[in-house]
Amino acid sequence: MTEATATSVGAHAGPGTPAIQLVDLSWQVGGAKIVRGVNLSVAEGEIVGVIGPNGAGKTSLFNLISGINPATSGVVMLRGTDVTNETISRRARRGLGRTFQTSSLFPQLSVLENVRLAAQQRLGGNLSVLRFPRRDDEATQEALRHLATVRLGKPRRLAGSLSHGDKRKLEIAVLLAQEPAVILLDEPMAGVSSHDVPDLTEVIRGLHATGASVMIVEHHLEVVLGLVDRVAVMHHGELIAVDTPEGIMKNQAVQSAYLGDIAS
Numbered sequence: 001m002t003e004a005t006a007t008s009v010g011a012h013a014g015p016g017t018p019a020i021q022l023v024d025l026s027w028q029v030g031g032a033k034i035v036r037g038v039n040l041s042v043a044e045g046e047i048v049g050v051i052g053p054n055g056a057g058k059t060s061l062f063n064l065i066s067g068i069n070p071a072t073s074g075v076v077m078l079r080g081t082d083v084t085n086e087t088i089s090r091r092a093r094r095g096l097g098r099t100f101q102t103s104s105l106f107p108q109l110s111v112l113e114n115v116r117l118a119a120q121q122r123l124g125g126n127l128s129v130l131r132f133p134r135r136d137d138e139a140t141q142e143a144l145r146h147l148a149t150v151r152l153g154k155p156r157r158l159a160g161s162l163s164h165g166d167k168r169k170l171e172i173a174v175l176l177a178q179e180p181a182v183i184l185l186d187e188p189m190a191g192v193s194s195h196d197v198p199d200l201t202e203v204i205r206g207l208h209a210t211g212a213s214v215m216i217v218e219h220h221l222e223v224v225l226g227l228v229d230r231v232a233v234m235h236h237g238e239l240i241a242v243d244t245p246e247g248i249m250k251n252q253a254v255q256s257a258y259l260g261d262i263a264s
């Protein structure tokens with residue numbers, strides 16, 4: 001275990017139980033060690049960015065937290081409960097929500113229906129797709145509220161016809177309809193035009209207002225450094241540093257391993 005990872009366990013948990021706690025978490029495929037002994041705590045309401053070069057293991061780490069892949073060793077704690085051996089859906093029921101690098105929307109359904117279906121699922125009613133849903137329907141009202149939160153109008157537009165930036169907003173609205181306490185965002189700026197980046201950044205910042213804890217994997221470093229409370233840097237499957245954005249920018253090990261080109 002590196003010094004950076006050893007000191008990060010619990011040291012930044014903040015008051016109360018951490019939203020996420022990873023203890024010596026590893027994932028191996030065949031002989032390849034993809035995630036190596038990661039220790040990290042994310043406090044309630046905190047936003048933590050995960051950065052690192054292509055292939056560093058960021059998405060693999062998210063897959064271990066959300067249960068897509070089982071850990072080879074180590075522990076995943078979600079809001080004080082050991083979920084290491086739990087299924088994806090069980091972790092989701094405990095309040096873990098996630099977006100993916102590739103879109104998980106229904107492109108042939110309207111913007112409103114995409115969010116409304118997620119709200120219906122949480123409310124426990126029968127799932128039904130309505131071309132013209134009643135505005136006083138509970139799931140519809142929730143969906144409209146979440147669309148307002150992510151600043152997305154256009155409720156009748158087909159999801160598939162939206163710009164990348166609006167699709168990302170819609171994915172976040174779908175996530176909010178599940179009322180997650182802990183949110184994992186995997187490259188929310190991927191494919192988004194530079195024009196739409198500031199608006200989407202503010203939407204992600206607004207997730208804070210819901211009280212959710214957020215982990216965000218993002219290649220867009222300016223976005224991450226301007227958005228998060230702390231940054232975790234992955235390199236070859238290991239966490240090589242966990243610090244404030246300012247601390248990360250000054251960190252020699254990070255600069256030589258990863259940030260050299262933007263720090264010079």
Ligand SMILES: Nc1ncnc2c1ncn2[C@@H]1O[C@H](COP(=O)(O)OP(=O)(O)OP(=O)(O)O)[C@@H](O)[C@H]1O
Binds near residue numbers: 032052056057060061
């Ligand atoms: N199911 C798998 N089987 C074998 N190797 C895998 C598997 N999933 C990921 N890998 C490998 O693990 C390494 C880390 O991949 P991962 O996608 O987690 O990196 P990343 O940091 O998210 O990269 P990127 O920034 O490019 O998305 C890569 O070398 C990848 O090829």
